[in-house]
Amino acid sequence: MELQELIKEAHKTAVDKGFWDMERRIMRRLKNKEVLVEEEIEFIQNAFIAQKIMCAVSELGEAIEALRKGNINGKDGLVEEIADNFIWLMDLAGGHNYNLAEKIKEKMEYNKTRTIRHGKNF
Numbered sequence: 478m479e480l481q482e483l484i485k486e487a488h489k490t491a492v493d494k495g496f497w498d499m500e501r502r503i504m505r506r507l508k509n510k511e512v513l514v515e516e517e518i519e520f521i522q523n524a525f526i527a528q529k530i531m532c533a534v535s536e537l538g539e540a541i542e543a544l545r546k547g548n549i550n551g552k553d554g555l556v557e558e559i560a561d562n563f564i565w566l567m568d569l570a571g572g573h574n575y576n577l578a579e580k581i582k583e584k585m586e587y588n589k590t591r592t593i594r595h596g597k598n599f
């Protein structure tokens with residue numbers, strides 16, 4: 478399955494499971510009521526994006542805990558938590574029509590041109 482298909486599926490599952498209900502309801506009502514200017518609506522939209530990013534970040538915290546417990550491939554293990562992180566990010570990309578697959582390819586090509594450790598210590 479291509480990454481872009483995974484992104485669509487991750488987002489569809491998240492929508493089906495209600496992860497976008499409140500955000501969509503709030504954003505629809507805000508846009509219809511015309512009480513806020515576009516800049517304010519964008520500010521609120523960004524808070525929802527930040528919420529999803531932090532959910533992705535929380536999965537990395539779970540990944541570290543799994544590693545500390547030596548759970549690599551088991552239930553709630555390192556690999557599963559990394560997968561959860563990807564799923565959150567793919568859902569976010571799918572929900573906002575970000576072309577994540579293309580950006581990953583583009584960034585990977587760019588990284589090939591960069592210096593050792595990108596000029597940093599690690």
Ligand SMILES: [Mg+2]
Pocket residue numbers: 536539557558561
């Ligand atoms: Mg998890």
